[in-house]
Amino acid sequence: MKNNIESENTEGLLQGSNKKRFWTIAVLSLCSTLVLAAIVLNYGIKRHTAGVQSSSGKLLLCSFCGMPLGQTSGCIDGDVVISGKKYPRRLNQETRLCYACGAEQGNFHHKGCKMELCPKCGGTLLTCPCNVETIAKKTKS
Numbered sequence: 647m648k649n650n651i652e653s654e655n656t657e658g659l660l661q662g663s664n665k666k667r668f669w670t671i672a673v674l675s676l677c678s679t680l681v682l683a684a685i686v687l688n689y690g691i692k693r694h695t696a697g698v699q700s701s702s703g704k705l706l707l708c709s710f711c712g713m714p715l716g717q718t719s720g721c722i723d724g725d726v727v728i729s730g731k732k733y734p735r736r737l738n739q740e741t742r743l744c745y746a747c748g749a750e751q752g753n754f755h756h757k758g759c760k761m762e763l764c765p766k767c768g769g770t771l772l773t774c775p776c777n778v779e780t781i782a783k784k785t786k787s
Contacts, residue, residue, distance in 0.1 A: 708721055708747075708756040708757055708758075709757050709758065710722065710724065710756065710757035710781055711756065711757075713756075715747050715748055716747065717748065718748070719749070720748075720749035720750055720752075720754045720755070721747075721749065721753070721754040721755060721756040722754065722783070723735065723754060723784050724754075724781045724782055724783050724784055725781070725782050725784060726765050726766075726778060726780075726781050726782075727778070727779040727780050727781070727782050728764075728765075728776045728777055728778050728779065729776075729777050732782065733765035733766055734765060735754050735762070735765060735781065736762070736763045736764075736765050737751075737752055737753060738750065738751055738752065738753055738754065738755055738761070739751065740761075744759060744761050746759050746760050747759040747761070757781050758772070760772055764776055764778070
């Protein structure tokens with residue numbers, strides 16, 4: 647007897663006005679998620695198109711390539727010097743623009759970007775324990 651009551655109650659949950667209410671809530675949830683995603687993406691695009699600015703309003707330039715942060719696809723190639731040994735820089739592997747320096751996927755982060763990874767240990771380059779000396783420009787050999 648209990649099983650019949652439970653099955654009748656369960657079947658009745660998505661009938662009539664409950665079914666309509668369920669689909670209304672589902673559609674509204676989906677719409678709000680899409681609107682939020684559009685806002686986040688739009689903010690990211692605007693921020694990098696405008697460039698990264700200092701508190702005084704001036705565009706910040708990369709000390710390595712000299713280009714404005716957030717207005718180029720990425721920095722130039724170079725080697726990370728760790729304890730006198732050169733390691734090739736890692737490319738931005740994210741599937742979107744770097745939120746800190748604007749580097750696109752497959753390009754190098756700008757020097758000093760907090761998202762650049764250490765080529766030796768894989769940690770964040772700015773805070774890794776690898777005794778990073780500098781980033782040196784590639785020399786033609």
